[in-house]
Amino acid sequence: MSLEKIKKIAEEKSRQYNPEGLSPYPFQNVPKDLDDLEIMLTDELPDHISGIIFLDDEELDDVKVVKFAILINSVKPLTRQNFTIAHELGHYFLHQDEIKKKLIVDNDSVFEADRMLFRNDDAESTRLEIEANSFAASFLMPSDLVKKAWEELRSVEECSQLFNVSVQAMSIRLSRLGLVE
Numbered sequence: 001m002s003l004e005k006i007k008k009i010a011e012e013k014s015r016q017y018n019p020e021g022l023s024p025y026p027f028q029n030v031p032k033d034l035d036d037l038e039i040m041l042t043d044e045l046p047d048h049i050s051g052i053i054f055l056d057d058e059e060l061d062d063v064k065v066v067k068f069a070i071l072i073n074s075v076k077p078l079t080r081q082n083f084t085i086a087h088e089l090g091h092y093f094l095h096q097d098e099i100k101k102k103l104i105v106d107n108d109s110v111f112e113a114d115r116m117l118f119r120n121d122d123a124e125s126t127r128l129e130i131e132a133n134s135f136a137a138s139f140l141m142p143s144d145l146v147k148k149a150w151e152e153l154r155s156v157e158e159c160s161q162l163f164n165v166s167v168q169a170m171s172i173r174l175s176r177l178g179l180v181e
Contacts, residue, residue, distance in 0.1 A: 001151055003134050006094065009137035013093060021145055024078075024164035027085050030173060036067050037092060040073040050076055051084035055090045055099050068099070081138055090135030095128055140165055141173045149154045150179050 015064035017029040026073040032038045043051065048074050057066045072081050091099065141163050149159050174180040 001055035001094065001131060003131075006131055006134045007143075009093060010090070010135040013089070013168065014139045014142050017070075021142075023162055025082060025086070025140055030089065031173070037070070038067065039070045039071065039072065039088075041072050041081070043074045045071060045073040047073075047075075049061045049073060050080055051088045051118040053088045063072075066100075068096075077166075079160075079164060080167070082140060082164050083169055086139045087132045087137065087138035091128070093133055094135060131168065135157070137173050141170070142179055144175055146177060147179065150174060156180070 014025075018026055027039060031039055051175055052071045053085070054069055054071075055066065056069055070085065070092070074081070076084065145157065146163070149162055153159055153162070156167055156171050156174060159174070160167045163170065165173075171180070
């Protein structure tokens with residue numbers, strides 16, 4: 001999928017769940033109308049894992065119920081948690097077919113049985129990770145809002161605080177939007 005198409009999907013989803021353009025992003029609005037998704041914070045993930053999305057399927061009253069769960073490492077800084085939630089939502093909106101397969105290959109690791117993707121802070125980026133990162137950037141920092149903020153603030157640090165993302169994430173977003181070099 002092209003990065004332009006991913007940006008379009010991410011910004012549409014961002015407006016859908018945050019029409020007022022609030023910051024920090026109101027993630028609690030996302031799963032309200034998605035009955036197959038749950039987002040949870042946990043302090044039980046390994047230090048090198050920021051977040052995981054996995055598929056949990058079970059049978060209830062002879063009906064197969066498929067539900068996605070996102071676990072976010074609560075010991076990470078809030079800016080990292082925000083980006084990771086958006087990143088995992090990118091997997092949810094873009095990669096459900098890959099997650100639903102029995103075998104997932106991500107970050108050079110293979111997972112069977114528990115079908116999951118995870119954000120390994122130390123891993124090299126794969127196509128799925130690049131797409132999820134692109135989604136997260138556009139979801140948290142929609143281009144029109146970033147451009148308005150940049151026109152007014154002209155400070156990477158202040159823009160990062162406004163969007164509740166790291167200075168690094170904001171720097172990359174501003175650069176990709178052609179607002180800074």
